[in-house]
Amino acid sequence: MHTVLIAESKSNSLAVPQAALQNQGFDVQTMVLENLDHVNQKSSKGVVSSIVIDQTIATSAKFDTINTLKSYYQAPVFVSVDDNNDDIQSLLLELGADDVIATHAKPRLWRARLDAMLRKCQAVAEQNSNNEDKVLTFGALTIKGDERTVMLENTLVSLTTHEFDLIWLLASQAPQVVSREEIYEKIIGQGYQINSRTIDVRVSCLRKKLGDNATSPQKIKTVWRQGYLFVKEAW
Template structure:
């Protein structure tokens, strides 16, 4: 039995929270058959206990649940500095649900009903992005990037302001890392999306603008007049870390 335990330990660890027990059973079986170690629960209490006990690679979180819903859970985890990637399951596929989920700090979304193969593809994309985050050599930037009162620690993948660690999602951290590696260089939305989401992103994906807005709210004194993440009209965005000295 020991070799099987070692094998499970090497599998990507997924935690699923949904009040639909039939869907939970299906996801546990399907994801298990496709190389994932899956823990499935119906509520936030069980989720919190498991996140305290064990590390997980991705959280799949249903939006519409009784009690504390998925959006509230996502917002609370981000406020507690949990950077685990979150994939939200929305019941309607309403664009408003997707935007709200991204603003709360989710990394991706999938509308119900969904093709399980698409879920597998999205999970692999999230895991690839996580691997990119851990591979600091991929990005030719210093271990610590300082701008204004902030310090972006590349090796620990966290943003600090003095002694305080900022609450950022994994997607926001990845985006800030890409920006820091390309300071003073205008970058198109398409190029940024490819860097943070890989080649599988959709051509009309507007999640980047939501993530940029979230970052601005956290690091800019006035998000409507940003100093660090500037909009380059007709191009995209440019990161200016030394703007305070301009």
């Protein structure tokens, strides 16, 4: 049985997702997260497979909550939101969330999204074991599979887990175009959702961190109706 940790800004703020997950057979632990010290005080490290937090915690100006929880538990973080505002969802993904789900989503959808992420994490772990000795170099860009690091002009680029997975996928398949369907399957762990902007947001963040031109990208290009192209000669 998979264990899900629900971290709330106040008691019962995520009562609906909690009930949905319990309904679908997950073992659910809860804690009120007033500050990040509570991570050490209230829970045992490494015992959860996924984490669900509310929007208030995720967007707190005081703490880098999402990445702190991900680092401590080595588990994906889902943010529960009250509406489907694109700007809010984009912000949460930029902050490092692995997925964003509507608080009042049906139990079956909660189950499907968490299961998809668990499959993705397992696939990434297998891929990492295969990539341990691989180093990809393109001009001033070096990507190390064993360390999961990216160096650009001898400077370490800070990437989220998904951003590293994305750059590795694109770079390792260059000069082939990588379809949106393949990116969704391998990075998000879900089938392609035509109305979702998740991949667009992550590619945009990656371009920004790698110094690509936002309006006319030269390093990671969008190929209309096909996907994304990592340009080997642009580095």
